[in-house]
Amino acid sequence: MQSIMIKLIKSTFFHEAKTKKELTKFILKADKLSIGSECRKFEKRFALYQGKKHCVFVNSGSSANLALIQVLLNTGRLKKGDHVGFSALTWSTNVMPLIQLGLIPVPVDIELDTLNVSSRTFGALMKKRPVKAIFLTNLLGFCDDIDVIARLCKKNNIILIEDNCESLGTVYKGKKLGNYGVASTFSFYVGHHMSTVEGGAVVTDDDELATMLHLVRAHGWDRNLTEDKQLFLRIKHNVNSTFYSRYTFYDLGYNLRTTEIQGFLGNIQLPYLPRIVRLRQRNFRYLAKTLYSRTDLFYPIRFDHIDTVSNFAVPVVCRSRKIRDQLVEACDGKVEIRPIVGGDMTKQPFFHKYFAHARHPQPKNATLAHEQGLYFGNNPELTKKEMQTIIKIFTS
Numbered sequence: 001m002q003s004i005m006i007k008l009i010k011s012t013f014f015h016e017a018k019t020k021k022e023l024t025k026f027i028l029k030a031d032k033l034s035i036g037s038e039c040r041k042f043e044k045r046f047a048l049y050q051g052k053k054h055c056v057f058v059n060s061g062s063s064a065n066l067a068l069i070q071v072l073l074n075t076g077r078l079k080k081g082d083h084v085g086f087s088a089l090t091w092s093t094n095v096m097p098l099i100q101l102g103l104i105p106v107p108v109d110i111e112l113d114t115l116n117v118s119s120r121t122f123g124a125l126m127k128k129r130p131v132k133a134i135f136l137t138n139l140l141g142f143c144d145d146i147d148v149i150a151r152l153c154k155k156n157n158i159i160l161i162e163d164n165c166e167s168l169g170t171v172y173k174g175k176k177l178g179n180y181g182v183a184s185t186f187s188f189y190v191g192h193h194m195s196t197v198e199g200g201a202v203v204t205d206d207d208e209l210a211t212m213l214h215l216v217r218a219h220g221w222d223r224n225l226t227e228d229k230q231l232f233l234r235i236k237h238n239v240n241s242t243f244y245s246r247y248t249f250y251d252l253g254y255n256l257r258t259t260e261i262q263g264f265l266g267n268i269q270l271p272y273l274p275r276i277v278r279l280r281q282r283n284f285r286y287l288a289k290t291l292y293s294r295t296d297l298f299y300p301i302r303f304d305h306i307d308t309v310s311n312f313a314v315p316v317v318c319r320s321r322k323i324r325d326q327l328v329e330a331c332d333g334k335v336e337i338r339p340i341v342g343g344d345m346t347k348q349p350f351f352h353k354y355f356a357h358a359r360h361p362q363p364k365n366a367t368l369a370h371e372q373g374l375y376f377g378n379n380p381e382l383t384k385k386e387m388q389t390i391i392k393i394f395t396s
């Protein structure tokens, strides 16, 4: 009998049938489906969940990253040509906005035992490059000593921003990841922790950044600002007619808006998030106990410094390329696997195209994870039998 593939993404939503039913009813009843009250309600609730003052809901995690970098430029906190550090092991659209918006991306290596940038790897880079900011990726629900990195940044006047698209719900030293920098980004893509099919957000406590985020999200206009903020801008720019104020564009922006469908989905799924995180954490710990103890096959991954590990995929870094290649073969048709996130970004064609001649530091550990690593999905719906199958394939 042919076995069924253990997929990376098992469902579109948590409580899928119920969510789809409610969504159908909502669409049939709704007068308006462009951005409105459902999105605003979700923003309030997500900000509350994350413990932040502001949340700006956008149409993807990639858009959240783009918006955040644009906002730092619009507000003058970064200038074109500034060096910005990024975790070498990350996703393409973490780095791409830096290139697209005229900044110089500087890869920061990760630690092999946490897969994340540490104060050691970041500290070493700081000595070599005049970085103005670091866009840290909290990779796959893990972190290293991000509290120390935050202190280093503060001391050296470096802007810390977090790409938390892979670690929604992770708690480190009693604090959720995404709360260590001045702003952080999230993804609600279907395969991630909580799904609005496509979606993302930027959260911050910083009023200036939040105001600019509203502008950047929609065309550079002021429509989604509070009345006092609109008045301030209109006086500053001499816009004294209502007619023109509707089509006045104050700074560089995009259209990254969400729809009420995403807002509605966010409001349905968010209350499930604590349970989703609990289930994934339970699966992860079960799998990690056996997999990570096989130090003959895999490099050990350390996570006992993290209170809650919230990931949507489980990585392994094999001791050799041969072991990894054998695993890729063994998983074929049985377990859906991928390289660890996007792998080492400095190995990607887009990075070569723009930085082939740049003498950036070589991220040795990220390269090793790229060449000897892989991950498989961790879903709330993963069954014990499936986890046992995975363990058997990975350890025999």
Ligand SMILES: Cc1ncc(COP(=O)(O)O)c(C=O)c1O
Pocket (backbone or CB within 6 Å): 060, 061, 062, 063, 065, 090, 091, 093, 094, 137, 163, 165, 166, 186, 187, 188, 189, 199, 200, 341
């Ligand atoms: C670290 C990181 N940042 C950003 C993104 C982009 O998120 P989205 O797929 O919602 O655009 C991803 C996607 O997986 C990611 O892993």
